[in-house]
Amino acid sequence: MRALVRAExxxxxxxxxxxxxxxxxxxxxxxxxxxxxxxLDAAAIERATGPTRAALAKLARRVPIVLVASRSEISGKPATPLEGVAAVLVRPVTVGEIVARVLGLLRGQAA
Incomplete structure (x- = not known):
């Protein structure tokens, strides 16, 4: 799916x-x-080290981060697995939905 999102x-x-x-x-x-x-895939965040997670949270202040997660990865949790995430998409999700969300966030930054 990553290659398709990138291509789009x-x-x-x-x-x-x-x-x-x-x-x-x-x-x-x-x-x-x-x-x-x-x-980012939520599972990748779970595997990331503390310093990497901190760097991503800091980056999220400047760059929108879209998290793709399964319902079980986010249900019952008080917050997303990463501070500052701009959007969370719950699987199943299509390439088009991911691309549309990214483009929408980028348009919002330009406004």
Whole structure:
């Protein structure tokens, strides 16, 4: 699904990177690559280390983060698995829904 989301975002004119893990994202951020938006799987957040989670929460103040989660990953929890998440999409979710949410958030930033 990641490759399809990336392709749709590229088609919409959004520079999109595809990362295998939150660790790969952390490396890209350390290089100075700052994305326009981030789409993360909730399971990846659960596996992330404390410093990586803190860096993502800090980044969320500047860059919208869309979290894709199963209902069980978010039900009964007081907050999302990551502070500052701009949107949570609950599976099952389509590529179109993810792309539409990202584009909507980016349009909101430009306004």
């Amino acid at each position: 975002l590229l088609h919409a004119g959004v520079q999109a990177l595809g990362m295998d893990s939150v660790g790969d994202l952390a490396v890209a951020l350390a290089r100075g690559d700052t994305p326009s938006a981030i789409v």
